[in-house]
Amino acid sequence: MTLTPSLPGDMIFLPIGKDDFLLASGTYLASEMAVSMDSTWGDAKGFFGGGWLVLLRIRGPGKPLACSYEAIFERTLSQGECYVVDTDHIVGMDASVRFSVEKSGGWGLTMLGGEGFVCRLTGPGRVLMQSRSTTASLGWLLPKLPKSSELSSE
Numbered sequence: 001m002t003l004t005p006s007l008p009g010d011m012i013f014l015p016i017g018k019d020d021f022l023l024a025s026g027t028y029l030a031s032e033m034a035v036s037m038d039s040t041w042g043d044a045k046g047f048f049g050g051g052w053l054v055l056l057r058i059r060g061p062g063k064p065l066a067c068s069y070e071a072i073f074e075r076t077l078s079q080g081e082c083y084v085v086d087t088d089h090i091v092g093m094d095a096s097v098r099f100s101v102e103k104s105g106g107w108g109l110t111m112l113g114g115e116g117f118v119c120r121l122t123g124p125g126r127v128l129m130q131s132r133s134t135t136a137s138l139g140w141l142l143p144k145l146p147k148s149s150e151l152s153s154e
Contacts, residue, residue, distance in 0.1 A: 003030055005067035009130065012072050013063040019125070020095040023056040023066055027091045032062030057095065066091055068130035069137070077123025087117045088133040094125030 005011065011029060014021055031037070037058045058064050066072075068091050077083055077097065087101060104118045121127055 003065070005029060007067075007069045007134065009068040009070045009132075010072040011065055011067045012128070014058075014066055014092070014128075015063055016059060016061075017094075020057050020059045021064070021092055022095055023058060023064075023092040024090050025055075027066045027068065028056050028058070029065045029067045031058070031064035034062030035060040035064050037064075066128070068128075069134050070130055070132035072128055072130055075127050075129065077121060077125055077127060079124045081123040083121045083123075083127065084118050085121065085127075085129055086133060087119045088135045089129045089131075090119055091128035091130050093121065093127045096123075097125035097127060098122045 003011075006026075016035070028037070035058055037056055039056055072091055075083060086104075093099070099122070100120050101117055102120055
């Protein structure tokens with residue numbers, strides 16, 4: 001059997017320690033049978049963070065396989081260390097990492113553009129991020145695609 005994510009990018013086996021790991025929507029690909037998972041409510045902060053309403057909590061002695069859009073890179077936060085990242089770039093994090101979703105610009109930008117949310121992560125724990133944003137890539141690509149009326153006139 002061959003597995004492939006829906007978008008081009010990296011795949012990574014996630015060794016899970018004693019703590020659970022939280023995966024963002026769309027990043028789970030497969031896992032060994034020893035891995036258990038359940039969806040978890042990401043609180044209201046998730047709802048306003050562009051798709052963080054439901055997180056996948058994974059645990060167990062096996063290795064889950066996660067995927068990303070383009071490259072995955074990891075950052076390990078020490079106790080109390082903060083890191084701020086666009087919500088669309090997060091692949092997952094150790095359950096020990098605290099997070100809060102905040103607006104990065106004025107409410108006009110946030111509500112009209114669908115952008116403007118960042119996630120403030122506070123350690124300790126690992127955070128996996130992807131180098132590209134699907135939302136930003138689609139925002140760039142869609143205006144460049146030909147309209148259906150342009151295709152029918154050829």
